[in-house]
Amino acid sequence: MNAHHDSPAPTWRRRARRSTLWSTLVGLGLTGAAAAVVWSRRDQLPDQVATHWGAGGVPDDTMSVTGMIVVATATTVGLLILFAAIGLAWGSSASTRRTTAAAAVWSGALGASLLLVTAGFQRGSDTPDTATLPGWALAVVLLAPLVPAGVAAFLVPGDPHQPAEEPVDPAAPRATLSDSERAVWIRRVTGGPGVWIGVVAVAGIVLLSLLTQLWVMLVLAAAMAALFAAMFAFVVQVDSSGLVARSALGWPRARIPADEVLSASVIQVNPLGDFGGWGWRVGFQGGRVGIVLRSGEALLVERSGGRGFVVTVDGAAEAAALLNTMADRARSDAAS
Amino acid sequence: MLWTVDPASDEPLYAQLVTQARLAVTRGDLTPGERLPAARELATSLDLNVHTVLRAYQQLRDEGLVDLRRSRGAVVTGTPADLTAVEEALARFVAAARQARLSPEATTTLLQEELKR
Numbered sequence: 001m002n003a004h005h006d007s008p009a010p011t012w013r014r015r016a017r018r019s020t021l022w023s024t025l026v027g028l029g030l031t032g033a034a035a036a037v038v039w040s041r042r043d044q045l046p047d048q049v050a051t052h053w054g055a056g057g058v059p060d061d062t063m064s065v066t067g068m069i070v071v072a073t074a075t076t077v078g079l080l081i082l083f084a085a086i087g088l089a090w091g092s093s094a095s096t097r098r099t100t101a102a103a104a105v106w107s108g109a110l111g112a113s114l115l116l117v118t119a120g121f122q123r124g125s126d127t128p129d130t131a132t133l134p135g136w137a138l139a140v141v142l143l144a145p146l147v148p149a150g151v152a153a154f155l156v157p158g159d160p161h162q163p164a165e166e167p168v169d170p171a172a173p174r175a176t177l178s179d180s181e182r183a184v185w186i187r188r189v190t191g192g193p194g195v196w197i198g199v200v201a202v203a204g205i206v207l208l209s210l211l212t213q214l215w216v217m218l219v220l221a222a223a224m225a226a227l228f229a230a231m232f233a234f235v236v237q238v239d240s241s242g243l244v245a246r247s248a249l250g251w252p253r254a255r256i257p258a259d260e261v262l263s264a265s266v267i268q269v270n271p272l273g274d275f276g277g278w279g280w281r282v283g284f285q286g287g288r289v290g291i292v293l294r295s296g297e298a299l300l301v302e303r304s305g306g307r308g309f310v311v312t313v314d315g316a317a318e319a320a321a322l323l324n325t326m327a328d329r330a331r332s333d334a335a336s
Numbered sequence: 337m338l339w340t341v342d343p344a345s346d347e348p349l350y351a352q353l354v355t356q357a358r359l360a361v362t363r364g365d366l367t368p369g370e371r372l373p374a375a376r377e378l379a380t381s382l383d384l385n386v387h388t389v390l391r392a393y394q395q396l397r398d399e400g401l402v403d404l405r406r407s408r409g410a411v412v413t414g415t416p417a418d419l420t421a422v423e424e425a426l427a428r429f430v431a432a433a434r435q436a437r438l439s440p441e442a443t444t445t446l447l448q449e450e451l452k453r
Contacts, residue, residue, distance in 0.1 A: 184381035239381035
């Protein structure tokens, strides 16, 4: 009854190609346009432009205009290749395609804002020595690219509802529930090494902003603190509707409807080896989306459309058994 | 933790929740300071009226197992107990009942009669 029945390649690859293509082009376009603007105004810039600033916003490194454009463009292209590769190889879940598209547009916007801000306030000056970096410049360079990145994330469509066509893996564990029994499994996951990485990172930025007296960096510290707070406390819930893992702040959130579950099981996770770190992650194996807060026991959900989801949580065996049972019930509800 | 309710059971729905929470506290599956799920969420997941869950939480409060606060919801205050002796006695009881070829129903009835004494 479904169109993707007769297509051997998972349909997510087409979606991944589409979102990767447009986001890479937008990223390239943003940096390219900024580079063209700076190049066309190069006679208004000093021969050597300041490109790096030490404490107090005093320039301590310079480059030719051409050099600056080449470095900024090459950095953007490098990041675009990285994010395109991640999106194409592992973009089976919409959240991954959304993140890589946003990251690509962010890279392009960062290259553009670096070029425009750096060149902008050195216009008309003869020597780079007087080009003191205004405090707001850093804030603009760091925060402005988040706006188009947010728009890009919003424009990537979510996964359509893809009810599985095959039954739940008969070998997977089941919960012992009578037919009339209702059940919910709820567990909080918090902490792990990621919290300490976050605390150290935020403290480091606060310290740096105190030393350099660049107060705009406190904005960055606050943004990072919010990000880490959202990443390192989750509630995992399994009930008749399926699985929900949501941050204690309400966002981000992963939801897997029971009728999309192929099989739930327990696996052992190595955060660095399997996911390259902690937090909301995309895994090296088949683009599994992971909420990875610690090593060890985790719930693995294999899902329709070639997708996979992992969350490190205690008591994962109980959760897996209940989710398989709820997936069975969703199949028989659909059949009746 | 796993919460279940069975509408087909004779035990009232709220009492089923109380029994599970009580056992979870005794076993140490719910530890002091841990928060119980928001009543509204538990009610939605189990397809219950929110008053059923609130009634269970109030009973748990009356038994001194949780603290109900408007801001933080239901927080576990009860402490675990050592169930080793009970579990050992139960295992011996079940083994003896099987040896005597008692049906599970008859075994349960025996246990219930003993509890009433």
